[in-house]
Amino acid sequence: MAGSGWGPPRLDGFILTERLGSGTYATVYKAYAKKDTREVVAIKCVAKKSLNKASVENLLTEIEILKGIRHPHIVQLKDFQWDNDNIYLIMEFCAGGDLSRFIHTRRILPEKVARVFMQQLDFGFAQHMSPWDEKHVLRGSPLYMAPEMVCQRQYDARVDLWSVGVILYEALFGQPPFASRSFSELEEKIRSNRVIELPLRPPLSRDCRDLLQRLLERDPSHRISFQDFFAHPWVDLEHMPSGESLARATALVVQAVRKDQEGDFAAALPLYCKALDFFVPALHYEVDAQRKEAIKAKVGQYVSRAEELKAIVSSSNQAVLRQGTSARDLLREMAHDKPRLLTALEVASAAMAREEEVGKEQDALDLYQHSLGELLLLLAAEAPGRRRELLHTEVQNLMARAEYLKEQIKMKEAHWEAESLDKESLSESVRTSCTLQ
Template sequence: MSGPSFITKNRPSFLLDGYKIVGVIGSGSYSTVYKGIPQNGQEQFVAIKCVEKSKLSASGLENILTEIQMMKLMHHEFIVEMREFQWDEKFIYIILEYCDGGDLSTFIKKRRKLPERVVQKFMRQLALGLQFLRSKDICHFDLKPQNLLLITKPTLTLKIADFGFAQFLSKDAHRTSIRGSPLYMAPEMLLKKHYDAKADLWSVGIIAYECLFGKPPLPSATCQELVEAVQAMVPIEVPHGSVSDDCQSLVSSLLVYDPAKRIGFEKFFDHPFLDLEHCPSESSYEKAVKLVQKAVVLDADKNYKDAFTVYCQALRYLVPYVNSLTDGVLKRSCYDKVLEYTKRAEEIKVVLYKFDDSKLAKNKRTQNSSKTGDELVEDDQQSFRTFKTISLI
């Protein structure tokens, strides 16, 4: 293997088996991340994390080895994938999936703050990534917007990155060493108390708050000011009326100083704001198809009350799935089915509840005539959230 002939921030130039270096993505205290192209004929970029061994302490080297060990286990759509790793006498090279959208921190700064529906999408993806990590007994311990990378094509996707501080940690194990970035660090970690996996959930709360409001909940000029705010347990409030009740509930339950009272992983994954059950996937589509088939049979048998319920259940799976499609022809075909089931459910609702909303429906069709497919499906999703609140008793 040939190692770097020289490395500078402005002029990357080194030979690495199988890769051509074309630019610099970023750099840290002991590593630089380069943009590369595989030399096997594939025009697909990769990110190459080049770690200089001489700058690593013993614990730093151990962290790198642990990071590589973990990433060999991780193959998930919301976690940055390690393609391979190489090394020589001076450097360790970690070849990673390339994310063309930069990081979440830059994404937020460009927009000041994000709409709740975008935050919901990112939080769902982050939660699914964390759910996978928990299944592998892995805690990240450095969750922050800078370590959440984005892919823009074929659709905007968030991926968890940088496992330099991550640890294998059973649910009963505790640690005391400080890991991560103070602004996103759980209170128990910042104050050098025992901490466990729930430290990651505090970080998720800080990230969600920053996405929604464009700033962290405990802004401070220095680390000492932050420590004092945490010691004083300065109240963290999500402004009423600024977000939905479900969103406020999730963020408030994450940003609890006492880890014993903070929401746990099971309740976090089950939270209605995330609604992971209805996230788009092949299995969610299969569930939608079975429910639609059941609804059609109930409808034909004139069992309208149950038919309405099952149509709504089906669309809760189907709408997110259609929104996630990138094939335009397939998306349009599925979208037409969504409209068909939506229309039928609206007709049944009128029959069941003697509520004549034909004028409302007509106005909605007029307003929708200039909208895109994505906007239309989002409107349908909102209408079925309303349907869900109707009592069928």
């Protein structure tokens, strides 16, 4: 085993070919095993002369952790060797490259694609970082370092949450939040106390913006916790692509078809929508081209039927709202001494008007939810009587309308995602390593 010089190093048992990339203290090459299988691997070559005490500790930790991990979203360490010049980590070869390359070749990722990668993160390494780690040891790339690391304060595993925020920001906007021309400029931006503002373009969902802002909180004590991250509605781990996605979708669609055949269209529609929530990740997970096409064909059928039911249920719901007009007018008359109630009812009326506009479902839903937040509080404080009865009925009608709209928005998103899904499964083309470097 030997090898320095201008070309790839030489390593017994392997032929090293093209350079795949390089980092702070390592270069990664594509390589072939000389044995019969001619297995393709990636070999990470770490020059011994570039290692200081901290980087040696990092490398040993990386080897120790990767040796014991077998996970579909984490690059597998197959073996490691060393010679006088280098330490070699022989790793699984991922044809799609790493997440960084995937982002850079596409410039920005659609929010739906970025969510798939967020669902695939695994934070198993965090438990290996003790809270009392040397506070002056900087681990990882400066672009992804949390402020508490750069400011040389004590830090813990919450730095990974900051790094996830930087990766998500870069995926969605095409560059990290602290893009700089020099390390001194980068350090100044990280040390600043200014709140990180998110660009207005491309437009993102409210949940996505909320998660980004909570991840990129400079004060670690105010940053989102691991528990809240995994429970966040945008991460939505319940619907991440897995081997169970298709079975869960099928179980729901069986119920939907049964309700549909019974003529209970109002019950069938949300079941079709919930099934679509699992069919889309099933498409992401499936790697067999024929099976994927069969799933897409079924999804198309269910979307079409859901659209038909949407028209039927919408017409029925609108009739219910129209029937409640006189009661709603009476409630307004009885609310002349309740300005908060009047305002909440006006917001509900604005929601109904917005719902009639094409493509304004999310705006209408936001108005309904705002109105209901107020009306529920007022209902709880309302004394028994005619006004309370009318208010209770109005709240029920508005809640039903809001739930219906929520299902429509989900169905539209699922339809769009199923239509735009690449033939190539994301989970196979790219795998993300949970080492945030």
